[in-house]
Amino acid sequence: MLAFERSGSGETLILIHGVGHRRQAWYPVRDLLTPHRDVILVDLPGHGESPPLELAGRSVPDALTDYMREFLKDLGLEQPHVAGNSLGGRIALEAAALGDARSATALSPAGFWHSDREFAYTETLFKLISASSTRVPKGVETLCRTTGGRMLLLSWLNAHPGKVTPEAAVEDLRAFRAAQPALKQILAGSTPFAGRIPQNVPVTIAWGTRDTVLPSRQLKWAQRQIPSATCIRMPSCGHAPMSDRPRLVADVLLRGSAPVRGSAPVSGSAPV
Structure with a gap:
């Protein structure tokens, strides 16, 4: 369940x-x-x-x-x-x-x-974020604990990254990494x-x-x-x-x- x-x-x-x-x-x-x-x-x-x-x-x-x-x-x-x-x-x-x-x-x-171009833009964005979060996880988590770091890391997702608490940012990042297998399946099978x-x-x-x-x-x-x-x-x-x-x-x-x-x-x- x-x-x-x-x-x-x-x-x-x-x-x-x-x-x-x-x-x-x-x-x-x-x-x-x-x-x-x-x-x-x-x-x-x-x-x-x-x-x-x-x-x-x-x-x-x-x-x-x-x-x-x-x-x-x-x-x-x-x-x-x-x-x-x-x-x-x-x-x-x-x-x-x-x-x-x-x-x-x-x-x-x-x-x-x-258009295919619009979808390719979103797909590429997720792939870039996925790569950065998995290759340097400790460095990214450290950035999540500072206001400037959250501004840098979360501006693609939130208009006001500073409103996200450091704890939530770190846990969101960990969840994002753990969801990579599902994310790949979903992106590969996306349809309008x-x-x-x-x-x-x-x-x-x-x-x-x-x-x-x-x-x-x-x-x-x-x-x-x-x-x-x-x-x-x-x-x-x-x-x-x-x-x-x-x-x-x-x-x-x-x-x-x-x-x-x-x-x-x-x-x-x-x-x-």
Whole structure:
């Protein structure tokens, strides 16, 4: 079974991290959510404390869908709200397309690159980060413990690396190294998102304006593919916005998983 932790009360909201990350990526927003939602943080297969990713002849999207469906079954959950960042956002949208989610909220979701060149850029970036983190692990961990070091090492992921604690930065780095086998499988099997989400399923897609992993211009392609989605730009946020602007991200998640959609804009965001 996938590793997870659960807290809070209210309607169930599952939060899924991105490739190479871990469930603790959601800690900056968790306490803002738990008074209103039953929050479940889960480690993807091959990440964190979960067992390895086994494709068993399946495509990467199909395998991850199967893992999540089995996870929901193990917990006795039917159509929870599902949200995610990057790869996790892609998984949330897949769940909505397949009827497994009551709502889907995706933060900078994977799968909306417009060309092979765009995907090659992201793939190369991950390969470079992987190489630097595995070849000089002690030196990189030492850098994580200084503000300047975190600015240097995490600026590709966060718009405000200084907000990440030294302890979290070190553990994130270790988790990233440990996830290398899964990361390689996922990158090699990546495909554009092609799901068709029913219009009666609420979908929110939010993108950080300072995302350097999946540039925010991809939001327009997501909007074209899912015209019923509420699309939001998050100012001063990077690819993993949870530590950049926790209150803004929590607001996006709460509104995206609201029982009844309101018309008020998300505070601090810029609707598209």
